[in-house]
Amino acid sequence: MFGRRAAVGAMATAAAALLAVPLLALAQPPDTIARIKPSVVAVGTVQKLRSPQFLFLGTGFVVGDGTLVATNAHVVAKELAAGADPEMLAIAVPSESPQKVQVRVVQRAVTDSERDLALLRLPGTPLPALALRDSDAVREGEQFLLTGFPIGSVLGLYAATHRAMIASITPIAIPPVDARKLDPAMIRRLQAGAFPVFQLDATAYPGNSGSPLYDAASGEVVGVLNMVFVKGTKENALTNPSGISYAIPSRYLQALIGAAR
Numbered sequence: 238m239f240g241r242r243a244a245v246g247a248m249a250t251a252a253a254a255l256l257a258v259p260l261l262a263l264a265q266p267p268d269t270i271a272r273i274k275p276s277v278v279a280v281g282t283v284q285k286l287r288s289p290q291f292l293f294l295g296t297g298f299v300v301g302d303g304t305l306v307a308t309n310a311h312v313v314a315k316e317l318a319a320g321a322d323p324e325m326l327a328i329a330v331p332s333e334s335p336q337k338v339q340v341r342v343v344q345r346a347v348t349d350s351e352r353d354l355a356l357l358r359l360p361g362t363p364l365p366a367l368a369l370r371d372s373d374a375v376r377e378g379e380q381f382l383l384t385g386f387p388i389g390s391v392l393g394l395y396a397a398t399h400r401a402m403i404a405s406i407t408p409i410a411i412p413p414v415d416a417r418k419l420d421p422a423m424i425r426r427l428q429a430g431a432f433p434v435f436q437l438d439a440t441a442y443p444g445n446s447g448s449p450l451y452d453a454a455s456g457e458v459v460g461v462l463n464m465v466f467v468k469g470t471k472e473n474a475l476t477n478p479s480g481i482s483y484a485i486p487s488r489y490l491q492a493l494i495g496a497a498r
Contacts, residue, residue, distance in 0.1 A: 266382060266453045270398050273449070273456050276367045277384050279394050280308050280357070280447060282317060283327040283340055291329055291340050293394070296385035296447040298458070300356075301494050303363025308447035309463055310348050310355040326357065330364065331394045338394060347497045352432065352489045353463055356497050367449060369494075370457035372486035375435065379403050383439065383462055383484075385448030401439035401450060401482070409434050434483050435460050441482040450484045460484030 280297040283290050295312030299305065306328055318324040330339040346358040384398045408431035435450070441462055450460035463483050 266398075269451075269453055269456045270382065270384065273367065273382075273384055273398075273451060274396050276365050277396050277449065278306060278364075279329040279331065279386050279389055280306070280312050281327060281329065282315065282324045283342065284318070284322050284324045286322040287324075291327065291338075293329075293386070293390045293444065296389075296445060296462070297328060297357065298447070298449040299359070299364040299366045300369065300458075300490070301366055301497070303366045304359045305346060305366075305494060305497060306343060306357040306359055307449075307461060307490055307493075308355055308357065309461065310350050310353045312447050313345065313355050313357065328357070328359070329394055331396065347493055349489060349493050352485055354461060354485060354490055354493055356493055358497075367451065368455075368457045369487045369491050370452060370455070370459050372435075372459045372488045375403060375406070375459050375486070377403050377406060380453065381450050381459060382453050383437075383441065383445070383448045383450050385441075385445040385462065387442035387444050389444040399439050399441075401437040401484075403435050404438045404481075405436040406433050407436050408432065432486075432489070434463075434485055437482040437484060439482050445482075458490075459487050461487070461490055 276299045278297050278299065279293055281292045281294040283292070294315065295308055297306040297308035297312070300307045313326060317326070325342045326344065327340050327342050330341065332338065341359065341361065343357040343359050346356040348355045379402070381401050381403070382398055383401050384396050386394055387397055437450075441448070441464055443464060445462050446464040448462040449458045450462060451458045461484055463485055
């Protein structure tokens, strides 16, 4: 009898503890990914007479009030063609059917070139936005997910998700021992002040630039994937750059959203 009462008591305690856990903490990655994907878009340009009309450049994701799309500044740095058939910045909102991709023209809202971040203004109906999390609380060893369009120009606009662990939190600008190796870009970054970035153990691919790095349970974004800006700074001495990936902490994106309002 005593053993039965003890077992019942233990079950009640476990049930109470389970109820005390926030529902988000119980979320599984498939559920989180399903919630995230409608907010992840392809960033590129569109021309009416071009075939194909949409030219893929990178990944972006919706933030703020649903009318802002975050991406890397280098993704939208392309000089746009003018003339009778003007080239315009645009996003493609994928759906389950490739034939139903919705292309919407966007405008540049604000850019942080030092941290390679950009916000695009989305006219019309807002899209579901992702929430940002305090990136200052991120610790080495934490596991996150990233969703984007790796090699989207070849593989098509099918969002892919990968796991990523924070391997290191490291400064972006490391002055070389030999001052003769300083180039103008690095000098500008050193003058602006080094800032921390997340080094990831995941391999990202061209097209992943601008992808959100987010919590697998809550879906909150802690960083923005970067495949060019950081790697060009930290690996410019390598003949064959490594497969290491980086992300810009979300605190800088949060500041940019504030400037765009």
